[in-house]
Amino acid sequence: MAEVELRVNGTSSRVQLDPRVSLLDALRERLRLTGTKKGCDQGACGACTVLVDGERILACLALAVQYGGREITTVEGLGRPGRLHPLQEAFIRFDGFQCGFCTSGQICSAVGMLAEHRAGVPSVVTPRLAATATPLSEAEIRERMSGNLCRCGAYDGIVDAIQHVAGVDDRAATAEPAADR
Amino acid sequence: MTRAPERSRPAPPTPSPAQAVGRPLDRVDGPAKTAGLARYTADHHVPDLAHAALVHATVARGRITGLDTADAEAVGGVLAVLTHHNAPRMTPPAPVSALDLSTLAPGTTVDYLNTDRVHWNGQPVAVVVADSPDTARQAARLVRVTYEVEPAVTDFAAAQDDAVPLRGTLLVLGEERTGDAERALATAPVVVDHRYTTPAQSHHAMEPHATVAVWNGDRLTVHEGSQDVDWARRHLARRFGVPLAGVRVLSPHVGGGFGGKAPVWAGTVLTVLAARATGRAVRMVLSREDVIRTVGGRTPTVQRVALGAQRDGTLTALLHTGVSQVGRVGGTPEPVGSQSRHLYAAPHIWIRHSTTTLDVLPTAHMRAPGEAVGTFALESAVDELAVALGMDPVELRMRNEPDRDPLDGKRFSRRDLRAAYARGAERFGWAERTPSPRSMRDGHWLVGRGVATAFHLPVRLPADVTVRLRADGTVLVRCAFHEIGVGAATAQTQVAADALGVPVEAVTVEHGDTELPVGPQAGGSGQTASVATALLEACEELKRSVLALARRSPSSPLRGRRLSELRAGRGGLYRADAPDRGETYGVILTRAGRAEIEVRTAAGTRLGRTLQQARAAAGWFRDRRRWVRAVTGAHFCEVRVDEHTGEVRVSRWLGVFDVGRVVNPKTATSQLRGGIVMGIGAALSEETLVDPRTGRTVNPGLAEYHVPVQADLPRIEVDYLDEPDPTTPLGLLGVGEVGITGVAAAVANAVHHATGVRVRDLPVTLDRLL
Structure with missing residues (x-):
């Protein structure tokens, strides 16, 4: 058994764990944060996507003991009914889900993806890798969100929701001078 | 233009003024x-919860001769290793009866852990119960099983010749004929006659099947992601010999189903059994691999479609025959000729469906069973006929659009495929398509456009x-x-x-x-x-x-x-x-x-239920005698095929549907879109691969079974006529399945237009185009 301090959604918990336990199982079974889903348990579907220090990771491929002290955000930490995160609201408005099982992972992934894009991280479809600011086109969103499967096929709604939120973000971003990278 | 039936029932109560119906309301959940x-099934924590994991057979057919569970039992935290030696007895599943549709509930007839017989490669032969999921899974790997192996039929391609034609029953349509299709085909001036195949496919709902079972005396509470909680409840009450009233199944949120969660499969029964045997609440969340080994998927099919026509495109003969597989211990046929009974006004039609029986996991219904794969063959063949005639494929379809059901002259409760095609052609810019294959390109991308008809009969x-x-x-x-x-x-x-x-x-x-x-x-x-x-x-x-x-x-x-x-x-x-x-x-x-x-x-x-079922059945038969109640649609697809690599990209999509009244445009559009997305998967990448020697599925996961992802897809445009069906309350029909039908044919037809290569075997992978 190993002891680890998991800091999730702003709350710290000391947990005794078998070192083989994945971050996903620790969140779901120990901390009872069941919003994060297990779709394949082998890194193929994205349903378990969470944010660690603002970056998206697959919680099923992460060992919980490696994440002590890191700032972990799950879907429950983004917003609650009544004060939802803009992406959660946009997913509802643009019907970015059907059964809802992949949704937590999609939303966490989208939050992380928008941060990556803001930071200038290119994707395989980015036309000019050296460009400081790439517009977040539909093709960019589709490429960057391809690690999150949705068997119901709510992909267009997901794109629309992200574009809607990114539009707001882009206006905020252009207010600041872009750093040269 | 809507054709109303002459004699319709008294107008059903229709609320007025309609204010909420028809509005794109956000989902209430x-x-x-x-x-x-x-909360989905696996999210439920109950007190004193234990966890279960499956051990799967590794042979296709035979008898268990030895079970060594000592190593598994020695793992700390293991509560029980259940096998046919020590598992509690259950009542076997009931025989299927048309009078009680819940007898259709079990996905297989196997008496799990109550028998030493193995019927497919992957059948559960033991269940480990432990205090944590990891311990259960670890111990499950330590169970050693030996078998007396018996000869097994596991190769669909080789078993096709043994297929037996389906006989019509109350639940299954049999062979249907009008005129003499073979003779008409022999004398038709223009004929296309080809063989098409579709592979096994898996539902792959994002939520793996899971069950939580809690016994309290003879009362049983089950959390289960289910498409039919009543079936699950009745089946479990029977298997465990407890009063129906004491069995409760809860399924408030289901993480996708597509047909895979309608039957009751091994995982459900064995979780309840494990809870019975150990006296603990038990949860079993199947791994993705467990799902593929124990939950049936779509059958592979081989189909023949033969069309005979006059030179002006008038169809004279339509033959559609097909073979699908079932398991020796259950499974449902996919009547691939379903849509071919209703889509074209040919005077001579012959539809026949056969099944072949294999020693494999029984098949199960998957979105639009029959039509999803049947439209691939029929609508590809119609495209081939259009090419043979030198005629526009939309025009060919419209020339043969029937006024009444071509088989028996019944009326359609509503049908306006002409309007769907007209609207689609206009919106898609169909007229800009140049007819010859390889005539449109964009750099190294060969561009092609194809159409196909969607068709489904909602229940x-x-x-x-x-x-x-x-x-x-x-x-x-x-x-x-x-x-x-x-x-x-x-x-x-x-x-x-x-x-x-x-x-x-x-x-x-x-x-x-x-x-x-x-x-x-x-x-x-x-x-x-x-x-x-x-x-x-x-x-x-x-x-x-x-x-x-x-x-x-x-x-x-x-x-x-x-x-x-x-x-x-x-x-x-x-x-x-x-x-x-x-x-x-x-x-x-x-x-x-x-x-x-x-x-x-x-x-x-109970009396009320019996009366209601009798009334519903009588209404269903009366309706079936009177008219064909179907939903239709027109798919328009554009693909780009890389000239050098054969890579196929779907670049545009428009589906225009005639689905009756739409309650909620937002959710209905999503459902139709979702069907198209799943159809694009079937067209280009989805295939459950079974080793024909062993009957073992070799790609039981999402890393090897490729469902479409964002980057595979263009924006899917969906439109619908939104005209109420005159024979149903509110004019509703059903939108869940029609979206997937016709999609694979539209893709293959577009690929032919782009490349000149006709692919008759799904999926259309790049190797078939080089």
């Missing part, structure tokens, strides 16, 4: 689902609902239907709001629990219309009861009025001829001293 608070099932109206004006609708992602609760909220004339915010809908009145299965594209039918009846009854209360009061403006003279609206009943004369439900109930009033459709009792 949106906040819970986007905030991660909607209608009995449903039982209660509607409760409270003096504060709020409404509670209760029905054990299933929310597998279709927006079912949202749609019924809209239906109830209009029927009672209350705002949608006033309506709450409870579902997915066998404590509620029995609902229909989420299957056959019938759930929304089936529940709405019962809900409208209940709302009428409720308004009648409210009016009866109002009429008792001398001061009521509704005194002396009949319900037919009133309109529901503004939270009450008002006179149609004097809309300001009336009163709210709250006023009526409060004055009568009632906190609430509730009505229930007839099936509350």
Whole structure:
């Protein structure tokens, strides 16, 4: 058994764990944060996507003991009914889900993806890798969100929701001078 | 242009004015689902919970000769290793009976852990119960099983010759003929006659199957992601020999189904068994691999479509025959000729379907069983005929569009495929397509455009609902239907709001629990219309009861009025001829001293249920005699094929559908889109690979079975005619399955247009184009 301090959604918990336990199982079974889903348990579907220090990771491929002290955000930490995160609201408005099982992972992934894009991280479809600011086109969103499967096929709604939120973000971003990278 | 039947039933009650139905309302479960608070089966923690894991057989057929469980039992935390030596006995599944459709519930006939027989490679032969999921899984790997192996038939390609034609029954359509199709084919001036194949496919709902079972004496509570909680409840009561009334199945949120969660599979039965054997609450969450080894998927098919035509494109003969597989211990045929009975006005038609029996996991229905794969063959063949005739494929279809059902002359309850094609062609820019293959390109991309027709026959099932109206004006609708992602609760909220004339915010809908009145299965594209039918009846009854209360009061403006003279609206009943004369439900109930009033459709009792089923069955047969009630659509697809690598990209999509009235454009569009996405997967990448020597599935995971991802897809444009069906309450038909039909053919037809290569075997992978 190993002891680890998991800091999730702003709350710290000391947990005794078998070192083989994945971050996903620790969140779901120990901390009872069941919003994060297990779709394949082998890194193929994205349903378990969470944010660690603002970056998206697959919680099923992460060992919980490696994440002590890191700032972990799950879907429950983004917003609650009544004060939802803009992406959660946009997913509802643009019907970015059907059964809802992949949704937590999609939303966490989208939050992380928008941060990556803001930071200038290119994707395989980015036309000019050296460009400081790439517009977040539909093709960019589709490429960057391809690690999150949705068997119901709510992909267009997901794109629309992200574009809607990114539009707001882009206006905020252009207010600041872009750093040269 | 809508063709109304000459004799239609008395007009069903239609709420007026329609305010909520037809509006793109946000899903009522949106906040819970986007905030991660909607609880699915695996999210349930109950006290004293133990965890189970499966051990799968590694041979296709034979007998278990040895089971060494010592190593597994020695793992710390293991509570039990259950095998056929020590598992409690269960009652075997009931034989299938048309009089009790819940006998269709079991996915297989295997008496799990009560037999030493192995019927497929992957059948569960042991279950480990432990204090944690990891321990259970670890110990499951330590169970050693030896077998006496028997010869097994596991190669579909080799078993096709042994296929037996299906005989028609109450539940399955058999061979159908009109005229003499073979003779007409032999004399037709233009003939196409080809063989098409489709591979096995898997549902791969994002939520793996999971069960939580809690026994309390002979009372059983089960959490289960299910498309049919009533089937699950009845099946479990039978298997475990306990009173039906003591079995409760809860399934408020289901993480996708697509047919895979309608039957009861091994995981469900064995979780309940494990809980029975250990005296603990048990949860078993199947791994993705467990799902593929124990939950049946779509059959592979081989099909022949032969079309004969005059030189002007008039069809003279249509033959469609096919073979699908079932397992030795269960499985459902996919009648691939379903749509071919209804789509084209050929005077000579022959449809036949055969099944071949293999020693493999039984097949199961997957989205649009029959039509999803049958339209691939038929609509590819029609495209091939268009090429042979030098005719536009849309024009060829319209030339052969029937006025009445081509097999028996029945009327269509509604059918306006012409309008769907006309609208689609206009929106898609079909006229800009140059007809010859390889005639359109963009750099190294060969561009092609294809069309295909979508077709599905939605079912209608009995449903039982209660509607409760409270003096504060709020409404509670209760029905054990299933929310597998279709927006079912949202749609019924809209239906109830209009029927009672209350705002949608006033309506709450409870579902997915066998404590509620029995609902229909989420299957056959019938759930929304089936529940709405019962809900409208209940709302009428409720308004009648409210009016009866109002009429008792001398001061009521509704005194002396009949319900037919009133309109529901503004939270009450008002006179149609004097809309300001009336009163709210709250006023009526409060004055009568009632906190609430509730009505229930007839099936509350066993007698009521029997009567309701008999009525529903009689109605179904009467309707089937009278008319064909189908939904149709026109798919328009553009692909780009890399000239050098053969890579296929779908670059544009438009589907225009004739699906009757649409309750909620937002959720209906998503469902139609979702069907198209799954169809694009079937067209380009999806294939469950079975080793023909061993019968073992070799790609039981999402890393090797490729469902479409964002980058594979263009924007999917969806449009629909939104004209009510004249024969159904509210004009509803069903939208869940029609989207996937025709999609693979549209892709293959577009690929042919782009490349000149005709691919008759799905999926259209790049190796087939080089």
